[in-house]
Amino acid sequence: MIKCVYCQNQETDSESHIIPEGLGTGPTLLGAVGRSCNNDFGKVEQVIIKALAPITNFLQLTGKRGKRPALELEADFGDVKQRIKVRNPQDLKQRLFSYKTAISSDGKKKKIAFIGPIDQLEEARKSYSEKYPNTTWEDMQSSDISDVAFYLHFDFAIFYNPFCMRAVAKIAFEWWIKQRSPGVVQGNEYDAIRNFIKAGEFPNYPIVSIVQDRTIINAFGPIPFGIHTLFCSIDPHSSNLVILVGLFSLVFYKVILTKRHTALAKIEQLATVNPQTGQYYEPIIRLSLRSGPYISKIEKADCIDPLKAIQNMKPFLLNRLNNGFEAIRAQST
Ligand SMILES: [Zn+2]
Structure with a gap:
């Protein structure tokens, strides 16, 4: 009589992915692991799947739902650091939409990039202006855009x-x-x-x-x-x-x-x-x-x-x- 290799219950009806699904496709094990043990391991594997997203995203591996994992990038521009979530390079293009130089009331120039969905540009600018009144805005030259640096943190x-x-x-x-x-x-x-x-x-x-x-x-x-x-x-x-x-x-x-x-x-x-x-x-x-x-x-x-x-x-x-x-x-x- 075959039993679950983890808990010895007589239920082995579950298909276990030898390599966690979020780390790509691979061989599976049939008739050896019960459903409840298999479900429990999902939680253990989730931790590693999330942390290894920079690697799996780069290798274009898709998870259970056929989606590439989201990456958290840090965009560094002038005085501002922002964290953005992307799934692929196209995402990044859609989100980078406006670069402005803000001149504050004391005449200091600040380089600020707004990164986010395009329909939120005005809103973001408004809330910044409310926080720092007397800010005037200048459109930036496209050559300044190359100053944006993206960092991927891998822990x-x-x-x-x-x-x-x-x-x-x-x-x-x-x-x-x-x-x-x-x-x-x-x-x-x-x-x-x-x-x-x-x-x-x-x-x-x-x-x-x-x-x-x-x-x-x-x-x-x-x-x-x-x-x-x-x-x-x-x-x-x-x-x-x-x-x-x-x-x-x-x-x-x-x-x-x-x-x-x-x-x-x-x-x-x-x-x-x-x-x-x-x-x-x-x-x-x-x-x-x-x-x-x-x-x-x-x-x-x-x-x-x-x-x-x-x-x-x-x-x-x-x-x-x-x-x-x-x-x-x-x-x-
Ligand atoms: Zn079991």
Whole structure:
């Protein structure tokens, strides 16, 4: 009798997206997860989907309702900073409508840009004038418009957010179940991973950690930014069953699915998911990990607080993110 792999209820009628739907399309798991567990995870995954909007928007991924996620941009112009929400570049064009120089009563010139729906221009100008009476307005030259700078804030804190780590653990767990069967995870050796995914309970070992080892990260170098990476490493000398999850191949996580796995032979399995097409692919790339540390060991670096790990990695990640965006931009033009 098949039971839900999370709560052991005998109801497994729900289709679980191994990669959260908001992070693109991909393989699904059928007949393993009950509806109520699946619904609960929606809330966990929502946190990461929202925070990763700058990436998913850039990759033109659409969520459940077929819409690109909204991005919050900061428009910096002269003395004024404004936050605006856009879904695509066309949105931005529609919203940028008027640039004015305001001259206040003391004769000082202020550069002010109104950014918003066109029908709100007059209203915005009126309310500004009420606040600062005696303001006169000058139309600006179109050349001044190029002075507007847009900033996109990307908060790396999401990568050590416990909700993110649970979502990552869920990806690893469900990929493993998809490879094998719901039956293989019914035993209590998988309780720790279940409790972590379901309730965020941390065991006394680094069940999900951020990979800092450059040998490991570089081994996945051929996989471009934007593609999700999954890697399973089984070593008969270790009882740890470890799966690596590379979210957009930007941040790599090590997930210990169980510490009581008996393996007869060494297995290394690599898979990628293209979140734009949903294509699941098992590339034949010989990973140069043999000389490096085995993934199935628990290393010192795995025990580092994820917050510290991201702080250590930030220059590297920023570089990877910028290069990744640049490569995709170059492809699309
Ligand atoms: Zn359940």
